[in-house]
Amino acid sequence: xxxxxxxxxxxxxxxxxxxxxxxxxxxxxxxxxxxxxxxxxxxxxxxxxxxxxxxxxxxxxxxxxxxxxxxxxxxxxxxxxxxxxxxxxxxxxxxxxxxxxxxxxxxxxxxxxxxxxxxxxxxxxxxxxxxxxxxxxxxxxxxxxxxxxxxxxxxxxxxxxxxxxxxxxxxxxxxxxxxxxxxxxxxxxxxxxxxxxxxxxxxxxxxxxxxxxxxxxxxxxxxxxxxxxxxxxxxxxxxxxxxxxxxxxxxxxxxxxxxxxxxxxxxxxxxxxxxxxxxxxxxxxxxxxxxxxxxxxxxxxxxxxxxxxxxxxxxxxxxxxxxxxxxxxxxxxxxxxxxxxxxxxxxxxxxxxxxxxxxxxxxxxxxxxxxxxxxxxx
Amino acid sequence: xxxxxxxxxxxxxxxxxxxxxxxxxxxxxxxxxxxxxxxxxxxxxxxxxxxxxxxxxxxxxxxxxxxxxxxxxxxxxxxxxxxxxxxxxxxxxxxxxxxxxxxxxxxxxxxxxxxxxxxxxxxxxxxxxxxxxxxxxxxxxxxxxxxxxxxxxxxxxxxxxxxxxxxxxxxxxxxxxxxxxxxxxxxxxxxxxxxxxxxxxxxxxxxxxxxxxxxxxxxxxxxxxxxxxxxxxxxxxxxxxxxxxxxxxxxxxxxxxxxxxxxxxxxxxxxxxxxxxxxxxxxxxxxxxxxxxxxxxxxxxxxxxxxxxxxxxxxxxxxxxxxxxxxxxxxxxxxxxxxxxxxxxxxxxxxxxxxxxxxxxxxxxxxxxxxxxxxxxx
Ligand SMILES: [Zn+2]
Ligand SMILES: [Zn+2]
Numbered sequence: 001x002x003x004x005x006x007x008x009x010x011x012x013x014x015x016x017x018x019x020x021x022x023x024x025x026x027x028x029x030x031x032x033x034x035x036x037x038x039x040x041x042x043x044x045x046x047x048x049x050x051x052x053x054x055x056x057x058x059x060x061x062x063x064x065x066x067x068x069x070x071x072x073x074x075x076x077x078x079x080x081x082x083x084x085x086x087x088x089x090x091x092x093x094x095x096x097x098x099x100x101x102x103x104x105x106x107x108x109x110x111x112x113x114x115x116x117x118x119x120x121x122x123x124x125x126x127x128x129x130x131x132x133x134x135x136x137x138x139x140x141x142x143x144x145x146x147x148x149x150x151x152x153x154x155x156x157x158x159x160x161x162x163x164x165x166x167x168x169x170x171x172x173x174x175x176x177x178x179x180x181x182x183x184x185x186x187x188x189x190x191x192x193x194x195x196x197x198x199x200x201x202x203x204x205x206x207x208x209x210x211x212x213x214x215x216x217x218x219x220x221x222x223x224x225x226x227x228x229x230x231x232x233x234x235x236x237x238x239x240x241x242x243x244x245x246x247x248x249x250x251x252x253x254x255x256x257x258x259x260x261x262x263x264x265x266x267x268x269x270x271x272x273x274x275x276x277x278x279x280x281x282x283x284x285x286x287x288x289x290x291x292x293x294x295x296x297x298x299x300x301x302x303x304x305x306x307x308x309x310x311x312x313x314x315x316x317x318x319x320x321x322x323x324x325x326x327x328x329x330x331x332x333x334x335x336x337x338x339x340x341x342x343x344x345x346x347x348x349x350x351x352x353x354x355x356x357x358x359x360x361x362x363x364x365x366x367x368x369x370x371x372x373x374x375x376x377x378x
Numbered sequence: 379x380x381x382x383x384x385x386x387x388x389x390x391x392x393x394x395x396x397x398x399x400x401x402x403x404x405x406x407x408x409x410x411x412x413x414x415x416x417x418x419x420x421x422x423x424x425x426x427x428x429x430x431x432x433x434x435x436x437x438x439x440x441x442x443x444x445x446x447x448x449x450x451x452x453x454x455x456x457x458x459x460x461x462x463x464x465x466x467x468x469x470x471x472x473x474x475x476x477x478x479x480x481x482x483x484x485x486x487x488x489x490x491x492x493x494x495x496x497x498x499x500x501x502x503x504x505x506x507x508x509x510x511x512x513x514x515x516x517x518x519x520x521x522x523x524x525x526x527x528x529x530x531x532x533x534x535x536x537x538x539x540x541x542x543x544x545x546x547x548x549x550x551x552x553x554x555x556x557x558x559x560x561x562x563x564x565x566x567x568x569x570x571x572x573x574x575x576x577x578x579x580x581x582x583x584x585x586x587x588x589x590x591x592x593x594x595x596x597x598x599x600x601x602x603x604x605x606x607x608x609x610x611x612x613x614x615x616x617x618x619x620x621x622x623x624x625x626x627x628x629x630x631x632x633x634x635x636x637x638x639x640x641x642x643x644x645x646x647x648x649x650x651x652x653x654x655x656x657x658x659x660x661x662x663x664x665x666x667x668x669x670x671x672x673x674x675x676x677x678x679x680x681x682x683x684x685x686x687x688x689x690x691x692x693x694x695x696x697x698x699x700x701x702x703x704x705x706x707x708x709x710x711x712x713x714x715x716x717x718x719x720x721x722x723x724x725x726x727x728x729x730x731x732x733x734x735x736x737x738x739x740x741x742x743x744x745x746x747x748x749x750x751x752x753x754x755x756x
Contacts, residue, residue, distance in 0.1 A: 042703050069697070069700065070673065070696075074674055078693045084694040084697070295452060298455070308427070319452075323418045325420050326707070326708070330423070330708070
């Protein structure tokens with residue numbers, strides 16, 4: 001029996017939202033769930049205890065970054081990602097496909113490999129599906145993602161279809177290359193904004209025995225409504241009994257909309273990146289802590305938030321940012337990570353109570369967003 | 379009865395080291411003790427819980443910085459330094475004298491006031507002894523320092539004597555200006571590297587009823603032996619029953635040498651500043667974490683250190699610095715602050731056991747420093 005199980009415990013009555021738990025060798029992941037991003041083996045600005053206190057169950061590491069620096073063999077010798085970071089829960093690593101696309105200057109993608117230049121020192125690097133799996137096995141993550149071929153959108157239909165077809169062949173090679181039983185393999189559905197390609201890709205990948213399925217190549221500049229449309233069309237084509245992961249997404253509203261369409265897992269740098277820039281997510285929308293209006297405001301960001309930042313006044317947090325103190329980015333990263341976890345905890349509770357549509361409406365009203373026109377069917 | 383008491387519980391048998399406790403409205407400070415520096419209302423890179431976990435009893439805030447930004451009236455409206463930072467223990471604020479000397483471009487020092495240009499926006503600011511106390515009362519610290527006139531060394535004897543005499547007159551004005559019973563006032567002995575001036579200053583200040591006495595104007599570039607010489611000459615002239623504070627000092631060896639000469643309190647930015655730069659203090663001397671030698675070293679900085687950083691390998695910490703991750707500076711700041719507290723805890727234990735000279739020898743042997751020629755008498 002696999003060391004990985006996905007137990008679906010409840011379906012929301014009026015949306016496609018699902019409540020489940022994904023079991024891994026390093027513990028359970030409650031879904032829907034959000035993974036903080038630890039690109040280089042650390043969630044930026046936050047100690048691993050603080051990550052845990054935000055309520056996160058699983059974190060993400062980046063194969064591309066870690067393979068370039070410090071190198072996956074070094075990570076392995078230092079005890080893998082778990083040994084290095086001291087994170088005791090599950091870890092998911094991406095495959096490098098998206099980072100090659102967004103950070104590395106791609107020289108060439110052939111059927112055999114992607115060749116690119118490192119964003120650190122310009123060195124030429126060659127990545128095959130087999131090598132991506134080998135790296136992820138060295139990193140020791142609980143979940144490895146297959147190497148996929150991501151293309152910039154908009155693109156010619158032929159280009160998107162070609163990359164989608166190659167991603168399926170690469171997914172198969174990843175599955176065949178894997179040697180570790182204690183590492184789940186997740187496939188990635190590609191196909192750009194073309195629903196037919198997405199459905200074809202989802203069906204072909206579903207016929208292979210992956211432990212989970214991701215929707216990739218989105219959140220790359222397309223309109224949110226496009227992303228929701230593709231997600232809504234893809235989810236029904238994926239196995240019911242496997243977790244579904246929407247990669248690199250997104251804003252709180254994106255999470256809510258995508259949960260409503262059947263997504264179980266998310267990752268995004270937004271909570272930490274925005275936190276470092278002085279922007280706090282709240283139930284009443286975003287708060288720019290640098291604004292002069294907060295100068296002598298004794299209220300916390302959110303009175304009901306249990307995080308470290310919310311023990312302090314907005315005035316103090318503003319002072320930290322204006323004075324250029326590290327504690328500002330630290331505290332706001334913690335608040336935003338906590339906020340994302342609170343949104344997901346609320347989503348899980350709402351699904352169990354068959355009131356996810358109400359929950360989504362309440363959240364959006366707080367954020368000042370009109371209710372969505374395009375609500376997916378149950 | 380004063381809200382401040384200094385209880386001297388033990389004197390070391392063979393050095394001038396003293397073991398005591400300084401009682402404040404926000405709790406006791408075990409001495410000898412080291413205060414982490416929270417210049418702008420935060421110990422750089424470290425949450426207030428983490429500061430507490432290092433073992434610190436009292437922290438320091440800077441009047442100069444806080445008066446310029448966010449402004450002491452803003453600090454007061456945000457609940458004072460305690461309310462802003464959520465530090466529940468005692469806080470000491472300096473007077474601004476040293477920062478005007480080192481950061482602000484001094485325009486003029488008259489008998490009435492020091493006039494300088496802000497290092498932030500170049501605005502002209504005027505600081506009198508009375509204003510320094512008013513600011514510190516707004517900040518709400520447990521201990522206020524008197525405004526002193528610091529001069530660069532070396533200086534003409536007349537200049538040093540003049541500044542010393544003015545510092546005494548300003549100290550008196552501070553004492554007279556103070557209105558809060560819940561804020562201790564510490565005098566500052568000046569006099570450059572001239573023992574006679576130091577003794578004269580110490581005696582005159584001792585005749586006034588301060589709650590504690592600082593040795594100021596040192597650690598400004600002079601040789602450590604000069605600093606030790608001045609400290610050794612000054613301490614015997616200060617009241618036995620009041621805490622003695624050596625301002626802005628120093629390295630671990632400086633702390634040990636100064637405790638041996640009768641100093642009770644220290645503050646310094648070295649643990650955090652060096653931590654941010656990748657340098658760790660250890661019982662075996664300094665460790666440069668960026669060095670390639672640490673790349674695959676699975677050992678912690680110090681196996682017996684209880685801090686957060688020492689749960690991780692040197693290899694991981696090196697990776698964080700090489701990759702430019704905030705967590706590197708955060709963890710090394712925590713280690714160094716913890717290290718300083720461990721050195722001071724060891725000093726307190728050694729004094730109680732009449733073995734401070736042995737403790738100093740052991741520490742120096744570990745740091746690779748030959749035993750001091752100039753050992754002060756018991
Ligand atoms: Zn919060
Ligand atoms: Zn340590």
